[in-house]
Amino acid sequence: MAENAASALQFDAIARNYGDVVAVGGVSLSIAPGAFVALVGASGSGKSTLLKMVNRLVEPSAGRVLVNGADVMQIPPSQLRHSIGYVFQGIGLFGHMTISENIAIVPRLEGRTLPGEEIAKLLELVELDPDMAARYPDELSGGQRQRVGVARALAGDGKLLLMDEPFGALDPVTRDALGERVKRLHAQLGLTTVMVTHDMAEALLLADRVLVMEAGAVVADETPAALLGGAGGEAAQALVAVPRAQAKALADKAQGSAP
Amino acid sequence: MNDILTALLRLGPQLAEHVLLSAAAVALGIAVALPLAVWASRSANVARIALGFASLVQTIPALALLALFFPLLLALRGVFGEGLPTLGFLPAWLALALYALLPILRNAVTALTNVDAEMIEAADGLGMTSWQKLRLVEAPLAAPYVMAGIRTASVWTIGAATLATTIGQRSLGDPIFAGLQTQNWALVLAGCIASAGLALVADALLGLIERGFAKRRKMLSAIGAILALAGVGAAALALMSPDDQGERIVIGAKGFSEQYILARAIGMTLQEAGYAVEYREGLGSAVVHSALTSGEIDIAVDYTGTLWTNQLGRTDNSGREAMYDAIVRWEAETSGTKVLGRLGFENAYGFAMRRDRAQALGARSIADLARVAPQLTMGGDPEWFERPEWIGVRDAYGLQFGEQRTFSPTFMYNALTSGDADVISAYTSDGRIAAGDLVVLADPNAALPNYDAIVLISPDMANDARIAATLAPLIGAVDVDTMREANYAVDREQNKWPVRRAARWLLDEVTG
Numbered sequence: 001m002a003e004n005a006a007s008a009l010q011f012d013a014i015a016r017n018y019g020d021v022v023a024v025g026g027v028s029l030s031i032a033p034g035a036f037v038a039l040v041g042a043s044g045s046g047k048s049t050l051l052k053m054v055n056r057l058v059e060p061s062a063g064r065v066l067v068n069g070a071d072v073m074q075i076p077p078s079q080l081r082h083s084i085g086y087v088f089q090g091i092g093l094f095g096h097m098t099i100s101e102n103i104a105i106v107p108r109l110e111g112r113t114l115p116g117e118e119i120a121k122l123l124e125l126v127e128l129d130p131d132m133a134a135r136y137p138d139e140l141s142g143g144q145r146q147r148v149g150v151a152r153a154l155a156g157d158g159k160l161l162l163m164d165e166p167f168g169a170l171d172p173v174t175r176d177a178l179g180e181r182v183k184r185l186h187a188q189l190g191l192t193t194v195m196v197t198h199d200m201a202e203a204l205l206l207a208d209r210v211l212v213m214e215a216g217a218v219v220a221d222e223t224p225a226a227l228l229g230g231a232g233g234e235a236a237q238a239l240v241a242v243p244r245a246q247a248k249a250l251a252d253k254a255q256g257s258a259p
Numbered sequence: 260m261n262d263i264l265t266a267l268l269r270l271g272p273q274l275a276e277h278v279l280l281s282a283a284a285v286a287l288g289i290a291v292a293l294p295l296a297v298w299a300s301r302s303a304n305v306a307r308i309a310l311g312f313a314s315l316v317q318t319i320p321a322l323a324l325l326a327l328f329f330p331l332l333l334a335l336r337g338v339f340g341e342g343l344p345t346l347g348f349l350p351a352w353l354a355l356a357l358y359a360l361l362p363i364l365r366n367a368v369t370a371l372t373n374v375d376a377e378m379i380e381a382a383d384g385l386g387m388t389s390w391q392k393l394r395l396v397e398a399p400l401a402a403p404y405v406m407a408g409i410r411t412a413s414v415w416t417i418g419a420a421t422l423a424t425t426i427g428q429r430s431l432g433d434p435i436f437a438g439l440q441t442q443n444w445a446l447v448l449a450g451c452i453a454s455a456g457l458a459l460v461a462d463a464l465l466g467l468i469e470r471g472f473a474k475r476r477k478m479l480s481a482i483g484a485i486l487a488l489a490g491v492g493a494a495a496l497a498l499m500s501p502d503d504q505g506e507r508i509v510i511g512a513k514g515f516s517e518q519y520i521l522a523r524a525i526g527m528t529l530q531e532a533g534y535a536v537e538y539r540e541g542l543g544s545a546v547v548h549s550a551l552t553s554g555e556i557d558i559a560v561d562y563t564g565t566l567w568t569n570q571l572g573r574t575d576n577s578g579r580e581a582m583y584d585a586i587v588r589w590e591a592e593t594s595g596t597k598v599l600g601r602l603g604f605e606n607a608y609g610f611a612m613r614r615d616r617a618q619a620l621g622a623r624s625i626a627d628l629a630r631v632a633p634q635l636t637m638g639g640d641p642e643w644f645e646r647p648e649w650i651g652v653r654d655a656y657g658l659q660f661g662e663q664r665t666f667s668p669t670f671m672y673n674a675l676t677s678g679d680a681d682v683i684s685a686y687t688s689d690g691r692i693a694a695g696d697l698v699v700l701a702d703p704n705a706a707l708p709n710y711d712a713i714v715l716i717s718p719d720m721a722n723d724a725r726i727a728a729t730l731a732p733l734i735g736a737v738d739v740d741t742m743r744e745a746n747y748a749v750d751r752e753q754n755k756w757p758v759r760r761a762a763r764w765l766l767d768e769v770t771g
Contacts, residue, residue: 088380096399
C-alpha cells in the first residue's frame with residue numbers, strides 16, 4: 001500500500017503476536033483526517049490490540065503505524081501519547097485529584113498550566129456544570145465521570161481521539177446521550193476518531209466508517225449505509241443482523257400492541 | 260504514686276534522647292524502605308528478597324540485634340578508622356532502623372502493587388513517564404497505607420528503643436533497667452509510662468497525617484506533621500545545653516547495683532575535682548571490657564576472676580596475687596588499658612542457700628551439695644550457666660542439678676525465698692546475703708577464682724596522672740562490709756536509697 005501523506009492514521013502491515021497466538025495479523029489501511037471510524041468485533045478479535053498499537057500501549061511485532069505521516073516508533077511514547085486523546089472503559093480518573101486537576105493533567109505533564117477558563121470550556125463541551133471542577137471523581141455519577149474522561153482526552157489539543165469501549169460501562173440512556181455528544185464534538189473540533197466497540201448498533205449510529213475484525217484481520221471495511229444494504233460479507237452481516245432483528249422485534253411489538 | 264511522679268519529672272533528658280533516637284531510626288527506616296519498596300513493586304524478585312530480609316531481621320530479638328551491632332562496628336573500625344563509635348547512638352540507631360524496616364516496606368510494597376489497574380492504564384495512556392506515574396499517581400494513592408506502616412514502625416521503635424540502654428545509649432530504658440535492678444518499681448513504672456505515653460502521642464500524630472492523606476485533607480496532614488516535627492525539634496533543643504562543650508569522662512557500669520553505686524562514686528569524685536562526667540549504665544558484662552579497651556568508655560570497675568576467665572581465657576587458679584599481676588600485664592600489653600588498682604573488696608560468685616534449707620540438707624560446702632544436687636534447682640543470673648566459672652565448678656565437683664533456671668539478679672534472691680530455687684549463684688558482696696540470712700557454701704577445691712574489684716582506665720587516659728591521683732583515695736579503701744551495706748541500702752525492699760545517696764554514703768565512709 002502506498003504511503004498516503006494526507007492520511008491522519010495509517011497502518012502498514014501491522015502485526016502483533018503473543019508467542020504463537022496472533023492477536024493482529026498484518027493489517028494495512030489508511031484513515032483520512034476527520035473520519036469517525038468504528039472498530040467492531042467479538043472479544044479476542046484483535047480490535048483493542050490494533051487500537052493500542054497507535055499510542056504504543058502495545059508494541060507491534062511487525063509493521064508500522066503512521067500518525068500524520070510519522071512512524072510512532074520514532075516518537076517517544078510520552079510525547080506521542082500527549083498528542084493523542086485516549087478514552088477507555090475503565091475511565092481511570094485519578095481519585096486523589098479534583099475534576100479540574102484530572103482534566104489539566106496532560107498539559108501539566110508537559111509543564112503547562114491549563115487556565116481555569118479552558119477547564120470550564122472543556123467541561124461545557126461535555127455538557128457538565130463548570131462548578132464541578134472542584135469536586136472529586138467519587139462525587140460524580142458514572143456518566144459524569146466518563147464525560148470528564150472525554151474532556152481530559154481533549155485537553156491535550158490532539159486531533160486524534162482513540163476510544164476503547166468508551167461507553168461499555170454506562171447505562172443505555174447515558175450511553176446514547178454521551179455517544180451523540182461525542183459525535184457532535186468530533187465534527188465541531190475537526191477530530192479524527194477511532195472507537196473500539198463490540199456493539200454494532202453503536203458503530204452504525206456514530207461512525208462514518210465501520211471496520212469489522214475477526215481473528216486478527218479486518219474482514220469488512222464499509223460505510224454504515226453499505227453494511228445496512230448487505231455489503232461486507234458474512235461475518236459483518238452476522239453482526240448487523242443482531243440490532244436489525246432487535247429493531248424489527250420492537251417495531252412488531254409496537255404495531256401488535258397498538259390500539 | 261508520688262514516687263512515680265517524681266521519677267517521671269526527672270526523665271527529661273532520657274525522654275529527649277529517646278525521641279531523637281526513635282525519630283532518627285524511623286527516618287532512616289523510611290529513607291531505606293521507600294526506594295526499596297518502589298524497586299520491589301517493579302520486580303517480584305526484589306520484593307521477595309527485600310521482604311524476606313526484613314522479616315528475618317524481625318525474628319531476631321531486639322535486645323540481641325542491638326548487641327550484635329557492637330562487634331559489627333568494632334570490625335568495621337578496620338575500614339572507617341578508630342573514630343567509629345561502637346556503643347551509644349550509632350549502633351542503637353542502626354539496629355532500630357533495621358527493626359523499623361519491615362512494617363514500612365511491607366505496607367509500601369503492598370500499596371504500590373495494588374494500585375487500581377485502571378489508574379495505571381490511564382496514567383500510561385495519558386503519557387506519563389514512569390517517574391511522573393510514581394509521583395502523581397502511585398505515591399499519592401499509596402500514601403495512606405505507607406503512613407500506616409510508618410505508624411506501626413514508630414510505635415515498635417519507641418518500644419524497642421528502651422533496650423538501647425544496654426548498649427550505652429541514654430533512653431527511657433534507663434529508669435526501667437535501673438529500677439528492675441534495684442527493685443525500685445516507681446522507677447520502672449515511670450520509664451514504662453513515659454515510653455508508652457510517647458508511643459501513644461506519636462501514634463496519634465502520625466494517625467492525623469494518615470487520615471489527612473486518606474481523606475484528602477491537606478490541613479490535617481500538615482497539622483500532624485508540624486506537631487510531630489515540633490516534638491523532635493524540642494527534644495533536640497533540650498539536649499543542646501551550653502555545658503555540653505569540652506571533654507567528658509565516660510564511666511561505664513554493668514547492670515547491677517554495686518556497679519551503679521561504684522560508677523556514681525567514681526563520677527562524684529571526679530566531678531568534685533572539676534571533671535565533667537557522664538554514665539553508660541546497664542551494659543552487658545562482655546560489652547564493658549570491649550568498650551573500655553576501644554575507648555568507648557573511659558573508666559569501669561571489673562573483677563579479676565571475670566577478666567581471668569573471659570578475657571585471658573584461663574581456667575586454672577594460680578592464686579590471688581599471681582592472677583592480679585598477670586591481668587595488669589595482659590591489659591597493658593594487649594590494649595594499653597591501665598589497671599589502676601584494687602578497690603579492696605571481692606565480689607566473687609558463691610553458692611548461696613537459705614540457712615534452714617542448707618541445714619536440712621546437711622550442706623556446708625559445694626562438695627556436700629553435689630550429693631543431693633539431682634533433687635535441687637539451681638538458679639543463676641542470665642550469664643551464669645554460660646560462664647567458664649560455672650563449667651569449672653561443675654566439673655570440679657561433678658555437679659548435676661535436677662533443674663537449672665535463670666533469673667535477673669534481683670529475682671534470683673527472691674527465688675530462694677519463694678522456693679523456686681534451692682541454691683543460687685550469689686555475689687559475695689551482695690547485702691542480701693546477710694539480710695536474707697543466707698549461707699555461702701565453702702569451696703574446698705578452690706574451683707571459683709578470686710574476684711577482686713579493680714578500677715580500669717581506657718588506653719587514652721591510661722597515662723593521665725591527674726585522674727589517677729584523683730581516684731587514688733578509693734584504691735584499697737572499700738572493704739566488703741562497706742560495699743555490702745551500700746548494696747543493701749539500694750537493694751532492700753523497705754526504705755530504699757537512691758543509687759546516688761548510696762554512692763555518697765560510700766564515699767563518706769571510705770574517705771571521711
